Amino acid sequence: MLSVSSSSIVRSSLEEMLDSLRQRDENEKPKDLPPALPSRPKLKSRTRPPSPKRMLGRNLVKSDVELVERKEEEGKEVKRNDFEGIKVKEIEDIESPYAMDGVKRKRTRRLCDVSEWDDRMDYFVKKKLHIWCRLRNGQWVSGQIQSTSGEKAMVLLSDDSVVTLPVGDVLPANPDVLEGVDDLMQLSYLNEPSVLHNLQHRYARDIIYSKAGPVLIAINPFKDIQLYGNEFVTAYRKKLLNDPHVYSIADTAYDRMMEDEISQSIIISGESGSGKTETAKIAMEYLAMLGGGSNGIEKEVLQTSYILEAFGNAKTSRNDNSSRFGKLIEMHFSATGRICGAKIQSCRAVQLVNGERSYHIFYQLCAGAPPTLRDKLKLKGASEYKYLNQSGCLVIHDVDDAEEFRKLLEALNTVRISERDQEHAFQMIASVLWLGNITFQVIDNSHVEVVQSEAVANAASLIGCNVNDLIVALSTCQIQAGKDKVAKSLTVEQATDRRDALAKFIYANLFDWIVDQMNRNLAMGKEQTGRSINILDIYGFESFKKNTFEQFLINYANERLQQHVNRHLLKLEQEEYELDGIEWSKVNFEDNQECLDLFEKKPIGLISLLNEESNSVKATGLTFACKLKQHIKSSPCFKSEKEEFCIRHYAGEVRYDATGFLEKNRDELHPDIIQLLSSSDSHLPEDKKFSIPSSDTRVPDFHKQSVSTKFKDNLFKLLQQLENTMPHFICCIKPTDKQLPGMFDKDLVIEQLRCCGVLEVVRISRSGYPTRLKHQEFTDRYDFLLPKDNACQDPLSMSIAILQQFGILSELYQVGYTKLYFRAGQIAALEDVRNQVLQGTLEVQKCFRGHRARRHFHDLKGGVIMLQSFIRGEIARRQFNTKVVSKGKVAREGSDEQLVAVVQIQSAIRGWLARRDRSKLQNSKLLNVDTRKTSRKREVKELPREILPSVVEDLEKRLVKAAAALEQKEKENASLKVQVNQFEARCLEYEAKIRSMEEMRQKQMTSLQASLAAAKNSLGAGDTTGRSGKLEGSLSPHYYDSDDATSMDTPAGHTPVRFSNHSFGVGANKEVNGGVSLLSHLTMEFEQRKQNFDNEAMAIVNLKPGQLHSINPADEFRRLKHRFEEWKKEYKARLKEMKAKVHMLEGKNRRKWWGKKSK
Secondary structure, eight states: OOOGGGEEEEEEEEHHHHHHHHOOOOOOTTSSSOOOOOOOOOSSOOOOOOOOOOOOOOOOOHHHHHHHHHHHHHHHHHTSSSOOOOOOBOOOOOOSSSSSSTTOOOOOOOOOOOOOOHHHHHHHHHHTTTEEETTSSSSEEEEEEEEETTTTTEEEETTTTTEEEEGGGEEEEEOOTTOSSSSSGGGGGGOHHHHHHHHHHHHHHHHOOEEEETEEEEEOSSSSSOOOOOHHHHHHHHHHSSSSHHHHHHHHHHHHHHHOOEEEEEEEEEESSSSSHHHHHEEEEEEHHHHHTTTTHHHHHHHHHHHHHHHHOOOOSSSSTSSSSEEEEEEOOTTTSSSEEEEEEEEEOOOOOOOOOOOOHHHHHHHHHOOOHHHHHTTTGGOHHHHHHSSSOOOOOTTOOHHHHHHHHHHHHTTTOOOOHHHHHHHHHHHHHHHTTOOOEEEEEOOEEEOSSSHHHHHHHHHOOOOOHHHHHHHHHEEETTEEEEEEEHHHHHHHHHHHHHHHHHHHHHHHHHHHHHEEEEEOOTOOOSEEEEEEEEEOOOOSSBBHHHHHHHHHHHHHHHHHHHHIIIIHHHHHHHHTTOOOOOOOOOOOHHHHHHHHTTTTTTTHHHHHHHHHHOHHHHHHHHHHHHHTTTTTEEEETEEEEEEEEEEEEEEOOTTTTTHHHHOOHHHHHHHHHHHHHOSSOOGSSOOOOOOOTSSSSGOOOOOOHHHHHHHHHHHHHHHHHHHEEEEEEOOOOTTOOOOOHHHHHHHHHHHTHHHHHHHHHHSOEEEEEEEEHHHHGGGGOOOOTTTSSSSHHHHHHHHHHHHHOGGGGEEEESSSOOOOTTHHHHHHHHHHHHHHHHHHHHHHHHHHHHHHHHHHHHHHHHHHHHHHHHHHHHHHHHHHHHHHHHHHHHHHHHHHHHHHHHHHHHHHHHHHHHHHHHHHHHHHHHHHHHHHHHHHHTTOTTTHHHHHHHHHHHHHHHHHHHHHHHHHHHHHHHHHHHHHHHHHHHHHHHHHHHHHHHHHHHHHHHHHHHHOOOOOOOOHHHHHHHHHHHHHHOOOOOOSSSOOBBTBBBBOOOOOOOOGEEEEEEHHHHHHHHHHHHHHHHHHHHHHHHHHHHHHTTTTTGGGGTOOOOHHHHHHHHHHHHHHHHHHHHHHHHHHHHHHHHHHHHHHHHHHHHH
C-alpha cells in the first residue's frame, strides 16, 4: 500500500489551500530560446470525467510530461494572449430559449486583436524560420524575415522577392513536421494563415475531415470520395480507425448514450452549400448500421431524409440541394442499442419560387409520373407551369428527375404510406401547379376576373370544389356591411396574392401532413427508453442579390443556432471557470448576441416591429422600413436605406428588400378562401384532412400568430430540446461558391471559420481543463489510494492529499470551489495507479478465492467419491450375486454336455478297439485252419496208393481255392492295416490337440479365477472369503479321465476331450461304427476345404499382370476371408452336433464298460 510522507499533510481550510495554489513560480525563460512546440496529443477527443460504467484508459499521455516542461512558456503565452478581456453589459427584456434561473445574460464584444510576438521574432530571424506575411491585397504568403527595423520587417518571399511590411502583418508559421495534422490543437502557432494552410493541404489530398478540438470540420468536396461504406463503419466501430470523420462523431455519441443513458445531439452547422444535408445522411446511415434490428425500422428512418429532401429542398444559385426547412430527427434506441423509433420535427420558411428552381417534387412529378397518374392529374411538362418556368431553370446538372421520382415512390412505400394516400398527395401538388397557371384579366376600373382556361377547371377538380366557387373566391371578396355582405372585385395584385396564398397554404399543409404520417409510422409505442440521438440539419446562411422574407427567417434561425454553438463551446465553459473561482484568462470570441437582440428584443426588435406593422391594414414595405430606421437605427448591426435594410449577421452583412414582408408575415387566408376549402371534397381521409383555419374571432391566439412569431416559437422549442442533450458539433465549410471540386477559396473559408468561432474553440480547448470532477466524486473514486492513517475527512482536503500523494504538478490542475479541473490526459496518471492497485487487489483476491474454491472442491470431491464407492459397491455386489447364480447354472449345464461328448468319443474309440481285437481273433482262427490242413496232408500220405490220386486231386483243388481265398484275405488285411495305421496317426494328432486345448482352457479358468479373486477383494473380507469358496466349488469342471488319452484335431478349433483305451463288448459295434463314420466324414470335409482355400489363395497370389486390371487382389482376399469365416461358423456348429451325438452314445454304454473295468 502507498504511504504518505510527512510533507504531504494538507490543510483543510479552503482559503489556505487557494493561497498556496496561487504561489507559483513566474520566472520566464530567456528570450533567445525558441518557443516550445506542443506535442501531438494522443487523445482524439475531449477527455471526459470517468463514467461509473466504464473505467478510464490506463495509458499515460507523454504530452502530459512535456506540458510540465513547457509550463512557463505557456504562462507567457497566456499573459500575452491576443484577446483582451470581455466587456460586460446587461441586456434589457430579451427573449431566450434557455432557462436563465435568475442569472442575467451577458454579451461580449470582440475588440481588436493585437499581435504580440516581438520577443520571438529575433529567434525566427536568427534561425531563418518560415513565417506568414499579409500582402497589400490581403493574401497570406509564406516567407522568411531578413531583418527588422522598428515597426517594419523585410521579408523574403518564396519567389525570391523582398517586401517591407509592418510587423503586425507578420505571423509565425508552423514547422514542416506539423503540416497536415488532423487536429488544429496540435499546431504550435494557431493563427488564420496556419489554419488555412493546414486545411488546404489536407483538402488537396481528399482529406475533407479535420478536428478543431471538440468540433469536426467537414469541407464539401463537391465529388464522391471513398471514405464511406461497410468497411469504414466496421473500422470505426471496432476502433481500428480514429481519424476525424462523421462516423467518429456518430460513434462517440452512440457510445456515450449507451454508457451514460443521456440523450445526445449532433448539431450540423454551416452555410448553404457546405454539405450539411449529406453530412446528416452519413451520420444517420452510420447510426442505422449500429442500431439495425429485425424490425427494419432503420431503413424507414433513412428513407425519411429522401422524402423530406424531395418536398423541402430546392436548387438555389449557391446550392443544388438547398434545404428550405430545418429538421431535427430523433432516433430512439432501446436498452440493447437497437433503433426502436424515430420522430421528425421541422421548422419551415415556406417559399414557392425563389428565383431558381422550386421544390424538387414538382419537377420529379412532371418528369417521372406514370401515364395513368399523369392522365388522372392532367399533368404536363414542367415548362408548362408558371410556378416552375419563371426562373428558366428546369433541370439540375447530372440529376435525372424521373429516376429521382422512382426512388421517391420506393421511399414512400418503405415508410408505409399507402398508394392511395400517395396518389392524393400528388393530386394536391398538381393542384398547386394548376393554381399557378390561373390568370386574370382587367375589366372596368382596374377590377379583374378569372380567365376561363383549363387551369381553372383542373385546379377546381383536383382541389375538389366547384369551378364557379373557385373563380369567385379568387376574384372577389365579401365585405360585411352591417348585417349584409357585399361582393367587391379585387385588383390584379390582390387576386394574384390570394391565388398564391391558397397555393402556399395547400403545400404547407401537405408538407406537415407528410411529416405527421412518417412520425406515426416511426412511433416508438411502448418502447420509450429515454435514449435518443438527435440530428439537427437546418438551412444554412443565405445571401442573394435580392433577399426577401424567407432569407430573413432562415438567417435568423442560423443566428440562433450559432448562439447555441457558442453557448456550449465558448460561453458555458468559460463561465464555469469563472464561477468556480479558478485562474483563467478569458478567450474573446465573436459573439452574435447583439444581432439576436436586434431580432428578438421587445418591444423594438425586428420581429416585434414586423408584427406591429403587419397588424396595420395601411402599412406597406416602405412604412415598415421607415419604422425600423426610426426605432433601431442605433444598433451597430442595422442599417436602413429606403425600402431596404441591412443586417450584420455573424456570417456577414445581408441586405433585405422590405417589399412583401408584411404580406408574407400575415400569411392569412381570406374568409372566402377558408369557406372554399371547408366546402371542398377533400380526397384525404377524415383524420388526414388539411387543417383549415377558422375565421371565428374566438379562436385561440396561436392560430392568429404571424409567420415570424410561429417560426420563432418553433425555433425556441427546437433549441430547448437540444439543451436537454449532450451536444456534438460538426462545422461544414464550403470551399468555393462555384461548386467545383478541387477549388479552395481562402477568403471564403476563413470567413466561415471566423463565423463558426473555430479558432476560439481550439484556443479554449487547448488552454482549458476538459476533465472536471467534483470533490466528492474524486474522493469516492481515489480515496482508497491513501493510507488508512490519513485523518482527512472533508472531500476537499482528501482531494488535495491524493494529488500531493502522487506528485501531480500544480500546473496540470486547478482546484475550484466545487470541482477539480485537470489538463487533457492528466486523469490518466491517476487512473493508471488506481488500476494497478485494483489489479493487485484482484490478484490477492483471486489467489485467496482460488485456494478456498480448491479446498471446497476437494472436500466435496471426497464426499462424492465416498458416496459413489458405496453406491458402486452395492451395484457390484448385486451384479456379482446375479452372475454367480447364472454362472453356476451355466457351469453345470456345460459339464453335462462335456461329459456326454467325452462318452461319445470314448464309445467310438472303444468300438474301433473292439473291431481291432476282432480282426486279431479272426486272424488267429485262419492260422488254426492252416494247421489242420497240414495235418490232413500227412494223413493223406498214409492213405493207400489206390486212393491217393483222387485225394490229391481233390486236395489240389481245395488248395487252389484256399490259396485264392488266402490271397484275398491278405489283401484285405493289408488294406485294413493301412486304415488302422491312418486312424492311429490321426488319433495321436487329435490327442495332442486335445491336450493343448485342455491347457488353454486351464489357463482361461486360471485367469477367470484371478479376476474373480480381484473382484472379491474389493468386497468385505468376511463376505469375500465365503463367496470365493462357493464360486470355486461351483465352477470346477468335472472331467471323466481315462488311462490312455488321445486327441483329435477338428477344423472348428481345439476342443479338449478324453479317450479311454478299455475295450467293450461287441454288441455296441453298430453304434460305434456310426460315430466313427461321422467323424471320418468331418475329417475328410476339413481336409478338402483346407485344400480348396489354399488353392484359391495361391491362385490370387499368382495372378498375371494382365489380369490386375480386371481383378483386384485385395477385394478377392476379402471375399475369400468372408467365405472362410462363414464356413468356419457352419463347421463349428456341425462339430458341436457331432460331439453331442458322441456323448449320447457314450451315455448308453458307459455303465457296461465301467462295470467291466471294476471287476
